[in-house]
Amino acid sequence: MSVVLSGIAKSYGAVKAIEDIDLTVEAGEVVGVLGDNGAGKSTLMKILAGATAPDAGTIMVDGETYNFANSSAARDAGIAMLYQDLALCDDMSVVHNIFLGREITNRFGFLRYGAMRKRAQEIVNSFSVRPFDVRTPSGHLSGGQRQVSALARTTAFGSRYIILDEPTSALSPSARDEVLAIVRDLADQGIGIIMVSHDLGHVRKVCDRVAILHLGRMAGIRNMAETSQDEIISLIVQGHA
Template sequence: MNSVNKAQSLVDMDNISIAFGGIQAVDDTSVDLFAGEVVALLGHNGAGKSTLVKILSGAYRRDKGTIKIDGKEVAINNPRDAKAYGIETIYQTLALADNVDTAGNLYLGRELLTPWGTLDDVAMEARARDVMGRLNPRFQRFKEPVKALSGGQRQSVAIARAILFNARILIMDEPTAALGPEETAQVSELILQLKSEGIGIFLVSHDIHDVFDLADRVTVMKNGQVVGHARTEDVNKDEVLGMIILGKCPPGAIPGPGALAS
């Protein structure tokens, strides 16, 4: 593999399994991520990729498997634990409280307080104006509940919330699903910028075209299992599509437990 492999991996998820009722949503899956790297998690709807990253972000608790950050095993049992390790998530649904304004959403769960222990709304609004100004300079509607914002603006709020607290590991679940071409380009630019700052990024998508050019590596999942891992320079889009649709592992990829036996 490439040179970063010699370095310590940022995230190691080993042999993760989770079942909902009788359905094995994620089955003995392992993925890893290095600092300054973008890993795309690909697969059909229901392949288990969103579930896998929700285990990392603390939204779900795994049945089996270990999570290592910087090579050390960690306990992530809720979103708060994950945030403590610098893991930030942009959910597919954005997970915004629609009735709360932008600053309130950015700081939800981590509010700035005055010396008297009350909410420091003015300071939060000031920081919000600052960070939103960098992401989306035309954004002006700070006083309105985020319900009133457009899809792209809401996406900016969700992204701003993730990068506001010095994230080391960023999970983006279908980050451009709700966006137009211009906004998608903005998000791509942002991903490259964050990557250059040394942040490790998991990009979850069902559409290979959204992410192939951004990703350093791809991991393809099918029916809860990993079909294979590959560096994007070793495979082409058609081969990856074959992995997603058929579960067929091309020669340039390392097969996983879910690969079609050939």
């Protein structure tokens, strides 16, 4: 069970955003994706999430090759992305946000609110955080609770691989710890996590492996237990150790 990216390339006009990228993420592991600004992290994640089509390369999910037409196709294949801005509608409750686009309805399209609310509360309660009422509008939640709501949306529909874009940015220290604990919990459940981050400390805390991009190319992939902070920084800055 794994996601395998092979020979992925993408250009925007004459600019090569990423080139010849190979990356494998196994179920149940957390892989950090690091790189300086412009290294190609966002492009790679957008391709994996189906938001952008690659110019070359293949994506295999659990042995099947996919060519995602859009993010819905990626979600159907079991890949969900949690964007840095969390993509929440602040005026809507957590229940509505979790089920937006995949509502539980009767055959006439009317919402089965009770079923949605029950499931949403179960998901939120299942995380190792202080539970909160899923009827609360997202705009009234703390930063950590908003992150939990967005994570709940990515896990609500059986995603097997989750892409997290800077999940700990703009959070309080306690909220960061909560989110990192949830990331580890999800991996322990067998979900493969790809985590884009600028914070090396958080990556070291939670990731099993780290993939480092430099100027659109894969500079190296290292097991976290077998690498050092200096080596990672060299790969980020120079593209080689």
